[in-house]
Amino acid sequence: MKALIIEKNSMNILLERFLEEYRVFGPTKPGSDSTFDEIKSIEQLHLDYISTVLPPKKFFLPPNETLFSFNIKNGKFTTKEIRPDEKILILGIHPCDVHALLKLDKFFSGDFNDLYYQNRRKNSAIIALNCVEPSEHSFCRSLGTGPFLNEGYDILLTDVGTNYLIEIGTSTGKRLVKGLNLTNASEEDFHEKERRLKLMEKKFKKSMNISWLPKIARENLDHDIWFDLGERGGVAGSFPCLSCGSCTFVCPTCYCYEVYDAVDLSLKSGTRNRELDSCQLLEYAEVALGGNFRRDRKDRIHHWMLCKFGAAAGGKNSSCVGCGRCIRVCPSKIDITEVAKALRRG
Amino acid sequence: MINAYLPNLAIIKKIIRETHNTNTYMLEFFDKQLQTSFSCTPGQFMMYSVFGAGESAISLSDINNNDITATIRNVGSVTNTILNMKEGDSIGIRGPYGTGWPLDKAKGKNVLIIAGGMGIAPLRGAITHIKNQRNNFGHLEIIYGARTPGDMIFKYEFEKWRQIKNSRLDLTADTIPANTPFECKAGLVTSCFPSMKTQHKNAIVLLCGPEIMMRYAAKCLETIGFKDDQIYLSLERRMKCGIGKCGHCQIGLKYVCKDGPVFNYTDIKPFIHPL
Numbered sequence: 001m002k003a004l005i006i007e008k009n010s011m012n013i014l015l016e017r018f019l020e021e022y023r024v025f026g027p028t029k030p031g032s033d034s035t036f037d038e039i040k041s042i043e044q045l046h047l048d049y050i051s052t053v054l055p056p057k058k059f060f061l062p063p064n065e066t067l068f069s070f071n072i073k074n075g076k077f078t079t080k081e082i083r084p085d086e087k088i089l090i091l092g093i094h095p096c097d098v099h100a101l102l103k104l105d106k107f108f109s110g111d112f113n114d115l116y117y118q119n120r121r122k123n124s125a126i127i128a129l130n131c132v133e134p135s136e137h138s139f140c141r142s143l144g145t146g147p148f149l150n151e152g153y154d155i156l157l158t159d160v161g162t163n164y165l166i167e168i169g170t171s172t173g174k175r176l177v178k179g180l181n182l183t184n185a186s187e188e189d190f191h192e193k194e195r196r197l198k199l200m201e202k203k204f205k206k207s208m209n210i211s212w213l214p215k216i217a218r219e220n221l222d223h224d225i226w227f228d229l230g231e232r233g234g235v236a237g238s239f240p241c242l243s244c245g246s247c248t249f250v251c252p253t254c255y256c257y258e259v260y261d262a263v264d265l266s267l268k269s270g271t272r273n274r275e276l277d278s279c280q281l282l283e284y285a286e287v288a289l290g291g292n293f294r295r296d297r298k299d300r301i302h303h304w305m306l307c308k309f310g311a312a313a314g315g316k317n318s319s320c321v322g323c324g325r326c327i328r329v330c331p332s333k334i335d336i337t338e339v340a341k342a343l344r345r346g
Numbered sequence: 347m348i349n350a351y352l353p354n355l356a357i358i359k360k361i362i363r364e365t366h367n368t369n370t371y372m373l374e375f376f377d378k379q380l381q382t383s384f385s386c387t388p389g390q391f392m393m394y395s396v397f398g399a400g401e402s403a404i405s406l407s408d409i410n411n412n413d414i415t416a417t418i419r420n421v422g423s424v425t426n427t428i429l430n431m432k433e434g435d436s437i438g439i440r441g442p443y444g445t446g447w448p449l450d451k452a453k454g455k456n457v458l459i460i461a462g463g464m465g466i467a468p469l470r471g472a473i474t475h476i477k478n479q480r481n482n483f484g485h486l487e488i489i490y491g492a493r494t495p496g497d498m499i500f501k502y503e504f505e506k507w508r509q510i511k512n513s514r515l516d517l518t519a520d521t522i523p524a525n526t527p528f529e530c531k532a533g534l535v536t537s538c539f540p541s542m543k544t545q546h547k548n549a550i551v552l553l554c555g556p557e558i559m560m561r562y563a564a565k566c567l568e569t570i571g572f573k574d575d576q577i578y579l580s581l582e583r584r585m586k587c588g589i590g591k592c593g594h595c596q597i598g599l600k601y602v603c604k605d606g607p608v609f610n611y612t613d614i615k616p617f618i619h620p621l
Contacts (some may be wrong), residue, residue: 067351070397077397077436081349111604112350112589218598221616256593259586263398270398272351274586277593284594287584288421291557293597303596313596313605 003185004166004177011164012042013180015091021176022089022125025059027052039091047092048159050135051323055252056090056097060104060120063249064275067116067259071269084116089125096138096323098128098152099145100252107255107317125172128153132196134203137324139337142207145321147200148193160192208322208337209344214311216343221302225342229305229334230298236338238330241301245278247326247334248304253318254278279303305339350589353395353438354380359413361433364499368419368464369429370407373439375414384414387446388471389580389608392416393588395438396427403585403603405468406442409475414439417467417499443588444607447472447552448578456484458544460563462491462535462555468580468607469554470500477510486513487544491535491555495519495526514543535559536566546571553579557618564611577611581618 006014018024019040026039027049034049036056070079093101105121108114131140131147140146149156154173158165165185168174225235233240248254258277263270277284280300285293294300306312310319320336327335360372375381391405392414402424407417420429428437449472457476461469476483488507492498498517507515516538517530531538535555551567553560560579567577583595583602590604598617600606 068349072397075436077355077438079352079355079397079438081352083349108591110590112591113347114591115347115349116351218616255591257586257591258594259401259592261398261400267398272395272397272401274592277586279593279596285584287582288425291582293557293583307596311599313590313599313601314593315599 003168003189004182005160005163005185005189006166006182007163008159011045011047013182014177015039015042015045017176017180018089018091018125018127022087024089024091025056026091036090036093045091047129047157048133049092050133051094051138051325051328053325053329054250055100055323055325056093057100057104057252057254059088059090059124060101060117061108061255061257061276064273065116066271066273069269069271073268084120085123086120087123087125088120089127091127092129092157093126094129094131094323095146095149096131096140096321097252098126098149099140099321100323101126102152103253103317103319103321104255107314125154125176126152127155127157127173130156130158130193130197132159132200134200134205135324135328136205137327138322139204139206139208139324140322141201141204142209143320143322148197158193158196160189160196163189165189165193206324206327206335206337208320208340210309210320210340213309213340213343214306217306217309217311220343220346223343225339226298226302229301229339230296233332235342236335238334238338239332241280241297241334242332243280243282243297243300244331245280246329246331248278248280249276250325250329251308252321252323252325253308253314255314255318256284279307301334305336308336309340350440351587353393353401353440355436356414356439358431358433358435358437361431364417364501365419365497367429368417368497368499370415370417370499371428373414373416373437374412375439376436386414386442386471388449388475389446389468390442390444391468391588391603391607392439392441392443393585394418394424394428395440396424397438399424399427401438401586403443403588405580405607407467407470409471417464417470419464441588443603445605447580447608448550448610449475452476452550452552453482454484454548456544456549457486458542458549458551459486459488460535460551460553460555461489462559462563463493463497464499465553465555465559465580466490466500469552470503472552473503473507473510477506480511484512484548485544486510487516487542488513489516489518489535489538489542491518491520491533491538491559493520495522495530516541534562536562539566539570546573546576549576551577553577557582561618574612574615575610578608579611579614580607581609581614582607
């Protein structure tokens with residue numbers, strides 16, 4: 001299908017169409033930072049955002065969700081499954097975050113399917129937006145996950161001046177723009193997209209080369225840098241890690257979760273829930289009788305870095321997409337790109 | 347599609363008291379079809395749910411297709427609740443998960459089994475398997491150590507194990523309180539190594555116990571000629587899902603729940619801080 005264009009001032013046409021079928025979530029700017037929130041009218045939408053604090057992972061792997069409820073009656077237990085079935089549309093999601101979702105898609109399928117994640121993804125539509133302005137922390141270009149997107153979208157928007165270029169990725173995307181009476185895109189629009197991509201690529205301040213990094217990181221399990229990160233500080237001006245876990249909570253590919261039961265006051269029913277967990281927290285690898293397989297802070301930051309380099313059990317499905325959120329929120333100013341550089345130096 | 351997180355209800359058919367804080371449970375699914383289709387290999391584990399308390403990963407402590415056997419020591423909130431349960435009570439289970447002991451690779455070889463404390467539980471299935479197919483395996487040697495003789499489990503099995511043809515059972519306890527009417531050596535499992543019959547040639551080692559014990563045992567075995575790839579060990583980690591999704595049990599490039607819990611020593615050696 002041909003590409004289309006829509007005037008920026010007419011985005012409400014698109015939004016109204018989306019709202020007919022979906023609950024729409026998009027970037028809003030309630031304060032100084034952007035965040036993904038529910039969009040009900042065009043005034044809430046801020047598509048010219050740089051990066052959000054939390055990644056859109058929160059719509060598919062919520063910080064807290066109920067897996068099933070259980071009941072006890074006459075000494076007998078019954079369980080009742082809870083399956084999410086809401087149709088949601090994420091509007092204005094950047095390429096790095098789309099790549100993160102593609103990684104999580106692979107992660108939550110395979111030998112065992114995570115139906116909660118998969119159902120949410122199945123019922124969702126992705127309206128991606130190419131980046132034309134990098135944040136000072138992002139380095140997606142060096143990882144091939146941005147700044148422009150080639151896959152994983154239903155509809156892809158690109159800012160080409162006063163218009164958005166609309167490219168269609170799937171039949172869902174086709175259905176969503178059908179009958180909207182939009183202008184066809186011209187050759188010039190694609191030239192403008194190309195020009196903006198070239199311009200954008202020059203603006204990145206950070207980069208990370210992860211080829212061979214999994215191997216390098218694995219072979220340097222006792223490298224000094226892990227002591228520096230965990231105890232001493234001093235990797236490119238950083239302080240030692242505080243094990244606050246911020247990096248894992250803002251990471252779009254961090255998937256670890258904790259499972260716990262919540263019991264009703266009557267003690268007759270309850271729910272089993274899961275919530276996001278962080279490998280930086282002391283309890284993460286704790287077992288019965290006080291055993292802990294990652295008691296030292298350096299072991300925990302080491303594990304996270306390996307995971308983001310694709311050298312942990314999640315492999316490439318949990319590796320970095322270069323969104324730069326962890327660098328932005330780290331209170332100790334730890335920069336994953338500097339860690340990678342230091343490891344490469346040996 | 348089946349929801350992998352949903353436990354199936356099972357009934358506790360029988361409880362065997364092992365020690366003051368450890369019981370063995372024989373369980374059966376309420377769903378008859380699930381029970382008949384259930385099959386497991388020694389070394390695998392199941393997730394046990396006590397609704398309201400949570401879920402725990404506990405190994406299968408015998409192979410028997412008629413029921414599911416678990417030996418559980420009271421060490422936390424879930425296991426504490428299980429220990430207070432009676433025959434006839436119900437519990438949620440799902441599984442089996444993980445890889446078992448490499449019994450196919452052990453065929454035709456001498457088998458050395460080293461267990462510490464509760465580590466004998468996942469190994470009992472392997473012993474039963476070897477006993478049932480005695481001609482397929484060479485010499486069988488079992489070294490079992492516990493903190494005290496009173497902490498030893500499966501005491502009723504010892505005589506049966508001693509009667510297995512071409513085998514040897516060695517028992518040891520770290521400390522033996524005075525007036526304990528029990529015949530075993532005093533010392534760590536490694537103190538049994540000098541009198542060990544199994545030699546490194548054509549042998550396979552199945553190792554399970556506290557990680558510190560496994561590290562020392564592996565080190566000692568290395569000094570008497572065993573190669574890393576002859577040693578298999580079963581690891582303990584925090585597990586919340588059992589299916590490689592929650593992330594807690596990661597060790598290097600592997601999930602203990604999905605790729606283990608039984609690993610070849612060469613694969614995980616760098617990650618468990620070898621001596």
